[in-house]
Amino acid sequence: MLSAGEFRDPARRPPKTRLGLTINGEACEVLVPVHKTLLEVLREDLGLTGTKHGCELGECGTCTVLVDGVPVLSCLALPVELPGRAITTVEGMARAGELHPLQEAFAELGAAQCGYCTPGILLTAQALLDEMPSPTRQQIKDALAGNLCRCTGYTKILDAVELAALRSGARR
Amino acid sequence: MSEAKHDFALIGRPLPKVDAWAKVTGETRYADDLVLPRMAHAKLLRSPHPHARIRRIDTTRARALPGVFAVITGQDLPPVKFGILPVSQDEEALCRDRVRMVGDAVAAVAAIDEETAEQATELIDVDYEVLPALMSIEDSLAHPEVRIHEYGDGPNVHKVVGLQFGDVEAALAGADLVREDVFFYEGNTHLPMEQHAAVAQWGADGKLTLWSSTQTPHYVHRLLAKILDVPAAHIRVIATPVGGGFGGKLDPFAHEIAACKLSQLTGRPVKITLTREEVFYVHRGRHPVLMWMKTGFTRTGDITGCHLKTWLDGGAYGSYGVASVFYTGVVNPVTYKIPAYRFEGARIFTNKPPCGPKRGHGTPQPRFALECQLDKAAEQLGLDPAEMRRRIVAEPFTKTANHLTITTIGLEECIDKVVDASGWRGKWRGWGGGGTSRERGGLEGTGTAGARKRGIGLACSAYMTGAGTAIYWNSMPHSGVVLRADRSGGVAILCGATDIGQGSDSILAYLPAEILGLLPKDVHVHPADTTLTPVDLGSYSSRVTLMCGMAAIQAAERLKRVIAEAVAQKLGVAPDQLVFRERKVGVPDDWDKALPFATAVELGEARHGVLAFPGSYAPPRRAGKYKGGGVGPSPCYSYSACVVELTVDEDTGEIDLHDVWIAHDVGRALNPLLVEGQVEGSVYMGIGEALMEAQVFRKGLHKQPSMLEYKSPTTLETPEIHTILVETDDPEGPFGAKEAGQGPLLPVIPAIVNAVYDAIGVRIDEIPVAPEKILKGLELKRKGQPPRVGPERIPLFTFKAPIVVESAFGQPADAVARRPFADENER
Numbered sequence: 001m002l003s004a005g006e007f008r009d010p011a012r013r014p015p016k017t018r019l020g021l022t023i024n025g026e027a028c029e030v031l032v033p034v035h036k037t038l039l040e041v042l043r044e045d046l047g048l049t050g051t052k053h054g055c056e057l058g059e060c061g062t063c064t065v066l067v068d069g070v071p072v073l074s075c076l077a078l079p080v081e082l083p084g085r086a087i088t089t090v091e092g093m094a095r096a097g098e099l100h101p102l103q104e105a106f107a108e109l110g111a112a113q114c115g116y117c118t119p120g121i122l123l124t125a126q127a128l129l130d131e132m133p134s135p136t137r138q139q140i141k142d143a144l145a146g147n148l149c150r151c152t153g154y155t156k157i158l159d160a161v162e163l164a165a166l167r168s169g170a171r172r
Numbered sequence: 173m174s175e176a177k178h179d180f181a182l183i184g185r186p187l188p189k190v191d192a193w194a195k196v197t198g199e200t201r202y203a204d205d206l207v208l209p210r211m212a213h214a215k216l217l218r219s220p221h222p223h224a225r226i227r228r229i230d231t232t233r234a235r236a237l238p239g240v241f242a243v244i245t246g247q248d249l250p251p252v253k254f255g256i257l258p259v260s261q262d263e264e265a266l267c268r269d270r271v272r273m274v275g276d277a278v279a280a281v282a283a284i285d286e287e288t289a290e291q292a293t294e295l296i297d298v299d300y301e302v303l304p305a306l307m308s309i310e311d312s313l314a315h316p317e318v319r320i321h322e323y324g325d326g327p328n329v330h331k332v333v334g335l336q337f338g339d340v341e342a343a344l345a346g347a348d349l350v351r352e353d354v355f356f357y358e359g360n361t362h363l364p365m366e367q368h369a370a371v372a373q374w375g376a377d378g379k380l381t382l383w384s385s386t387q388t389p390h391y392v393h394r395l396l397a398k399i400l401d402v403p404a405a406h407i408r409v410i411a412t413p414v415g416g417g418f419g420g421k422l423d424p425f426a427h428e429i430a431a432c433k434l435s436q437l438t439g440r441p442v443k444i445t446l447t448r449e450e451v452f453y454v455h456r457g458r459h460p461v462l463m464w465m466k467t468g469f470t471r472t473g474d475i476t477g478c479h480l481k482t483w484l485d486g487g488a489y490g491s492y493g494v495a496s497v498f499y500t501g502v503v504n505p506v507t508y509k510i511p512a513y514r515f516e517g518a519r520i521f522t523n524k525p526p527c528g529p530k531r532g533h534g535t536p537q538p539r540f541a542l543e544c545q546l547d548k549a550a551e552q553l554g555l556d557p558a559e560m561r562r563r564i565v566a567e568p569f570t571k572t573a574n575h576l577t578i579t580t581i582g583l584e585e586c587i588d589k590v591v592d593a594s595g596w597r598g599k600w601r602g603w604g605g606g607g608t609s610r611e612r613g614g615l616e617g618t619g620t621a622g623a624r625k626r627g628i629g630l631a632c633s634a635y636m637t638g639a640g641t642a643i644y645w646n647s648m649p650h651s652g653v654v655l656r657a658d659r660s661g662g663v664a665i666l667c668g669a670t671d672i673g674q675g676s677d678s679i680l681a682y683l684p685a686e687i688l689g690l691l692p693k694d695v696h697v698h699p700a701d702t703t704l705t706p707v708d709l710g711s712y713s714s715r716v717t718l719m720c721g722m723a724a725i726q727a728a729e730r731l732k733r734v735i736a737e738a739v740a741q742k743l744g745v746a747p748d749q750l751v752f753r754e755r756k757v758g759v760p761d762d763w764d765k766a767l768p769f770a771t772a773v774e775l776g777e778a779r780h781g782v783l784a785f786p787g788s789y790a791p792p793r794r795a796g797k798y799k800g801g802g803v804g805p806s807p808c809y810s811y812s813a814c815v816v817e818l819t820v821d822e823d824t825g826e827i828d829l830h831d832v833w834i835a836h837d838v839g840r841a842l843n844p845l846l847v848e849g850q851v852e853g854s855v856y857m858g859i860g861e862a863l864m865e866a867q868v869f870r871k872g873l874h875k876q877p878s879m880l881e882y883k884s885p886t887t888l889e890t891p892e893i894h895t896i897l898v899e900t901d902d903p904e905g906p907f908g909a910k911e912a913g914q915g916p917l918l919p920v921i922p923a924i925v926n927a928v929y930d931a932i933g934v935r936i937d938e939i940p941v942a943p944e945k946i947l948k949g950l951e952l953k954r955k956g957q958p959p960r961v962g963p964e965r966i967p968l969f970t971f972k973a974p975i976v977v978e979s980a981f982g983q984p985a986d987a988v989a990r991r992p993f994a995d996e997n998e999r
Contacts, residue, residue, distance in 0.1 A: 049205035050198020052415070054365045055448040059879040062365055090198035099196070107192035110845045113853065114673025115195030116365040116415030122196065141887040148879065150365055150416050151673045153856030154887045156849055 020083050023048070024092025032079065039063045039074040042089060050090040050119050054148065061147030064120035065089050071124045090119035093126065101164040101171075102126055111160035113151035121147045125161045134165055181753060182686045183907050186845035189678040190692050191413070191671065203369035203385040203412040208441035211371070212241050214434050215289040215444070216427060217279040217296050218453065219271035222305035222523035222872035223320070226269055226298060229279060233295040239284035240292045241438040246278070249433060250401040256391060256423045256528075258644050260330070260490025262321055265399065265429035271300070272320055272488035273523050274873055275453025280430035282442050305523040305872045309462065309485050312520045313967055320488060320521040330486050330519040331494045333501065334971050335800060337573040338512030338979030343477025347468025349552055353545050354464050356938045356963040357537035359485065360865035361457035362530050363884055366415020368454060369445040372431035376439070381408045384428050387417040387670050388710030391643065393702040395424040400432060411700035414711075417672035418857070419529035422712050423456055423491055452877035456528030457867055459496055459519075460485040461537035464966050469549050473560035477512035480504070480538060483967055484519040487526035493519045495643075495803055496527065499534025502804035504542055505572040507583070507634040507811070508564045511981045513573040516971040524869055529712060531857055532914050535635065536921060540939060543631035543922030547929065557926070558596055558630050561813075562587045571980040575796030579808045579985060580900035580910075582837030583632060586813035589835040589896045590630070594815040599628045605820075605931045624828075625820050627931025631922035632813045635915030637839075637905065638715030640791045640805030649788035649993055651719035652706030655684055655727035656784040657735075659777055661755075661770025663688065664696040665727075668708035669720045671699075674913050675846040676716045682842060683721055683906060687728040688735075689752030690769060706786065714911030717842065718807055719789045721906030726995060727787030731776075734783065738775035739767055788993035792904070794986070798977045807904035810911045811837040814855075814919035820931045822950055825943030827863060827928065829891035832920065836895070839902040839910030850912040851895045858920030860885045863940055937962025 016031045023046065030045045039056065042048040042065070051074055054062035058076040065074045066088035093100040102122050105111070112118040121144060128135055128143040135143070140161045141154075149157060194200045231243040246268035255261045267276050279296050283289035306312040306320060306328065316327030325332040344350050370384040380402060386392050389411040397404035414421060427444045435442040446454065462483045468476035482500040486493045501515030532539075550557040566572065568581045591597065605625035642650060653667040665684055671677040681695040698705060708720055732752060739757045740747040749759050758766020767775075777783055795802045813835050819828040832855050841847040864883040868875045876882045901908035925936055934949030937960060945961045953959035 043205075047207075048198075049201065052202070052366070053204075054367070055879045057448065057878060057880070060365065090196075094197060099193075103193075103196040106196045107188050110186075110189060110192070110849045112189075112192060112195040113675070113849055114365065114414060114416045115191070115200050116202065116673075118195055119198050145886045145888045148365065148884060148886065150363055150418065150857070150884070151853045152849060153852035153854075153893055154890050155852040155856075155893050156845075158887070 017080060019079050021079055021087060022085065023087045024089060030079070034078070034080045036079065037075055038065065038077040038079050038082065041079045042074060048089050048091055052116050052119060061124065062117050062120045064123050064147065066123050066127055069127060069130055071127045088123065090122055093122060100126065101168050102161065105160040105164040109156050109160045109163060111152060111156040117147060117149045121149065121157060129165055129168060134169055137162065180686060181689065182682050182692065183842055184844065187692060187843055189675050189846065190681045190697060191677055200413050202366055202415050203371060203383055204445045206371045206383055206412070206443070208371065208373060211441040211443055212282040212284065212434070212438055213286040213289050214280055214282045214431055214442050215286065215293050216277040216430060217293040218450070219274060219276040219278055221271060221300055221302050222274050222307065223303040224271050224300040225303060226267060226271065226278060227301055228299040230297040231279060233297065234281060234292040237288065237292045237295060239288040241282045241440065242434050243279060243281050243292065243296065244430065244433055244437065250399065252399060254395050254399050254424065255490045256492055256643065257490060257494055259494055262323065262490050265426040273525050275450065275525055277426040277430070280434060282434040282438050307522055307524065307869055307872060309483050309520045309522070309967055312522050313969060320523060324521070328521045330490060330521050331497050332518045332971060333497050333800060334516045334974030335574065336514040336974040336976045338477070338981065340477045340479050340512045340514040343512040344466065344468040344479070347476040348471045349469045349549060350466065351545055351549050352466045353541065353548065353937065354963045354966060355541040355544065357461045357540055358939055359458050359460035359527060359867045360861050361452060361455055361867045362418035362420030363882065364416025364418060364420055367446045367448055367451050368421060368425060368427060370428045370431050371441055371443045372435040373441040374432060374436040379406045379408070380432055381410065382428060382432060383410045383412050385414050385421055386411055387414060387421045387672055387712060389670060389700045389702055390668055390707050390709055392424045392428065396429070396432065399429055408701065408703040411670040414670060414672040417711060418531045419533060419712065420456055422529055422710065425454060448879060449877045452874055453525050455487070455525035455867065456491050458530040458861065459527040459534065461500055462963060462966060463538060463541045465541045465545055467545055469553060471553060473550065473553055473555050474564055475508055475510050478510050479514040482517040482538065483969065484517065485522055485527065486519040487522055487524040489526035491526045491528035493528065496529065496534040498800060498803035500538050502574055503535045503634065503636065504538050505574055506576055506578055506809050507566060507632060509566055510573055512979055514974060516974060518969060518971070523872065531854065532635065532917050533713065536861065536918050539633050539918045540921045543919065544925055544937065547926040548935065556600070558587055558591050561632055567982065569985040571983040571985060573979040573981040574804065575801060575980040576804050577794045577985045579904055580839065580902045581811055582898040582900040583811040583813060585898045586811055586835035586837055587632065589898065590813045590815045590833045593894060593896060594628065594817065594833040596628065596630065596815055599817065600930065603627060603931065605933060623822055625822060625931040627820065627927045627929070628815060628817045629923045629925065629927030629930055630813070630815045631919040631926060633915060633918035634809045634811050635911060635918060636713055636806035637718045637808045637810060637911040638791060638806055639713040640794060640807065641802040642709055649707070649723070649790050650715070651708045651723045651789045653720065653723045653727050653787045654706055654784055655724070655731050655787065657731060657773045658783065659770065659774045661773055662696060663690065663694060664698060665724060666698045666705040667720055668700045668702065668705040669716050670711045672711045674711065674716070674850060676711065676720060678846065679717050679721055679842060680724055683724045684728040687725065687732055687752065690755055714914045717909055717911065718905050721909065722789040723787035725787065725906055727785045730785040731783060734780045735772050735776040738779040739772045742775055790992040792991045799975055808839065808902045808910050810915040812916045812919050814923040816920070816923040816927045818924065818927050818931065820928055820946060822932065825946035827941065829859065831892050831894060833894045834896065834916055835898055836912060836916050837898040837900050837910065838912045839905045840899050840908035841897050842907060842909050844897055847897055847912045848895045851916040852893045854914065854916035855893045855920050856885060856890050858917040859890065861939060862921040862924040866940055933959055935960040
């Protein structure tokens with residue numbers, strides 16, 4: 001096994017691995033070192049910069065994406081473990097040019113101020129609504145407790161998730 | 173004024189922000205999202221010591237690493253020091269001889285990728301001679317032999333301020349009650365979700381472009397010219413959308429400067445993105461401030477005079493610190509009638525990351541002191557603290573003791589609104605947990621030890637709508653726009669304002685759209701770009717909506733006039749008969765003949781030539797005629813009142829916030845949705861500061877430089893926030909608007925502390941109100957000692973004699989404020 005120092009030596013770095021990933025319903029192939037995180041592969045190798053980073057330590061929720069519909073911190077996930085899994089990023093929320101009800105509601109109610117935490121929160125909320133179409137405000141708070149936002153005081157975010165749930169309910 | 177609202181097509185409507193769709197789809201490109209061909213990645217090597225001399229830096233091993241393009245140290249940069257304020261030029265991008273804090277940058281690397289750059293920094297050998305570290309105000313004052321800087325107002329004393337307005341001693345002597353209290357407000361940091369990032373490209377033509385997540389591209393532009401010794405005309409700074417600023421992206425930073433230099437040396441674009449840990453070192457956040465406040469009151473609660481002393485722990489560099497010292501004293505008098513006022517402040521250097529402007533810049537600390545002291549005085553005088561405040565609200569259109577001109581004040585209405593909405597009268601002192609005069613009862617508990625005690629507290633505040641003077645002395649506009657229209661029917665607005673999430677791009681679209689009868693979507697807002705957009709000083713001091721807004725209105729009116737003249741000629745009517753609405757221009761009574769806006773522009777372009785109109789704004793010149801009179805004046809002030817209801821767990825010391833009611837006098841809500849968002853965000857940030865956030869150090873090291881350890885409120889700690897907007901239609905603001913982004917933070921902190929007292933009868937004179945402080949207070953109470961937790965002493969420090977100025981209290985405001993660059997017909 002490589003020591004940390006050796007691992008950092010470019011000449012001793014592990015070889016790159018070819019991986020097939022399914023992202024937003026599209027199959028893609030990347031050639032990356034095995035230690036590269038999903039966050040890095042999305043942003044740097046696939047140009048999906050909608051996924052943001054706030055700490056790269058799994059503490060802030062900013063980089064949240066969905067893996068098989070479940071919120072995952074992409075800064076802690078390794079693509080090498082994810083072939084065949086359905087990965088959803090914010091770029092995959094809109095379908096055929098139509099925004100997801102959450103995106104509509106966030107835009108309408110001013111739930112995105114600086115917008116930097118927004119992708120992670122939208123995806124976490126999408127996972128919640130997929131599992132629980134009519135959550136209470138407390139259930140929304142519980143679901144989003146791992147996503148930090150410094151701009152909004154969360155108020156408009158909670159309102160927007162409620163509005164999206166209401167509209168989706170009406171549509172069903 | 174509320175009737176007038178109906179005359180607007182867009183103003184006052186809860187419209188989505190113009191950038192909302194880009195932000196909910198991931199389209200918005202922040203600085204770290206930028207990728208340029210051949211781009212290199214950079215990293216900084218930072219000091220692990222709080223204070224050390226640099227004996228030698230050897231970069232040989234780093235340069236030899238494959239994939240490394242360049243390694244630089246301070247020797248590779250022009251030997252100039254810089255700082256955001258002309259009076260505090262004390263920073264180096266890469267320290268040459270000495271580091272003054274953990275996190276000071278000493279070298280930078282550009283490499284093929286981030287990993288290689290990081291590895292190279294570890295191969296740089298720095299020989300440090302460790303020096304004694306001064307980690308507190310007391311340390312720094314006690315060790316004048318250890319000098320952090322050679323300049324300042326004394327050993328380790330950056331700046332001392334002393335101002336007196338009126339005879340404060342006599343005012344205090346004539347009071348029925350004089351209170352003397354000591355308070356401490358711990359430092360905290362902005363914690364924007366986006367780490368600072370920048371991309372520099374020094375072109376082969378010798379011109380430099382910097383994309384950066386900065387709140388102030390103009391100041392960065394100016395300072396880069398000085399630091400890099402390149403003409404400003406050859407530097408272009410483009411502000412990328414900022415992923416949260418709150419004041420943390422208002423200085424020029426080492427990483428920006430290093431990226432520029434590395435780009436020059438490598439001939440490649442260079443990107444640098446800070447890690448979260450580095451963001452804690454960059455800091456420039458809330459100053460820790462120790463405060464002593466002595467205030468005289470009459471029996472009925474009038475303030476006779478106030479004397480405030482503040483000591484700021486400034487950290488290792490000047491930053492905005494000189495302004496910060498003033499702000500701990502000068503804004504308090506715009507809230508209540510204070511006939512005589514004395515303020516003394518000192519900013520002390522320590523070996524910690526520099527403090528600077530954070531939302532509320534220098535004013536949350538003295539606001540906390542004043543509002544808690546008022547609560548104590550009200551109790552002693554047997555007054556309802558809401559009623560007492562309402563009675564002493566300052567008079568509109570008057571001057572304060574320290575010569576600040578107040579225009580409109582909606583504070584009485586704000587107090588009434590939160591008192592009514594919260595049910596204050598039925599709740600205050602209603603749960604029986606608090607003051608000594610109360611019966612014990614308790615709602616959720618039964619008054620026994622260990623009960624959960626409910627309480628309610630109130631506080632008020634005021635804040636500036638833009639600093640009345642620029643950071644560097646000049647007579648030019650503070651904000652400028654160019655508005656252009658062409659035959660396409662599209663309108664573009666160019667302005668150096670930076671959208672940091674507060675919605676300035678939206679305001680820049682709404683105002684011209686309102687005047688020209690368009691929709692916000694029809695107005696293209698160009699991002700701040702120092703080569704293309706007129707100067708705006710930056711997103712700070714709550715200045716953008718007012719100053720850019722006024723400039724945008726001026727430009728739109730000028731464009732409208734030219735188009736109207738051309739259309740009037742075509743339709744054979746007088747220009748003033750024409751209205752612009754629904755993307756048409758015509759006479760209301762003959763609307764069928766109204767021309768489409770694009771046609772109207774065509775006529776205007778044919779008659780006038782290119783349609784591009786400037787708008788300029790500078791605040792009315794109202795600085796007090798005394799040294800320091802330039803800090804504090806603002807075109808107008810916003811006002812807020814806040815009530816907090818909470819429960820204190822007497823077993824654990826934990827606080828549960830239930831509801832926050834906040835009423836904010838915003839002058840006019842140009843878009844109530846965005847104003848509410850600013851108020852809610854301010855309340856949230858105030859809650860964080862009141863209960864948990866602290867930038868603190870142990871043995872020279874940051875105690876918690878991560879988002880997990882640095883506690884900030886999540887959805888679970890943030891209560892329901894009930895926002896009430898009050899409109900006063902201020903004559904200084906665009907369509908009457910005042911600020912909303914900072915002021916509403918201020919009353920939240922003292923309202924929480926006052927509610928804690930109402931709940932358990934313990935005075936916490938120190939922020940944050942951590943559970944251990946609650947428990948300590950309860951313990952004191954049980955022992956029959958004064959139930960107060962807070963600082964016990966003030967530093968041994970002699971202020972020099974203050975500058976004595978006559979109090980301007982109660983003098984009428986100038987009837988017509990002289991505003992430079994205003995058109996004749998502007999209101």
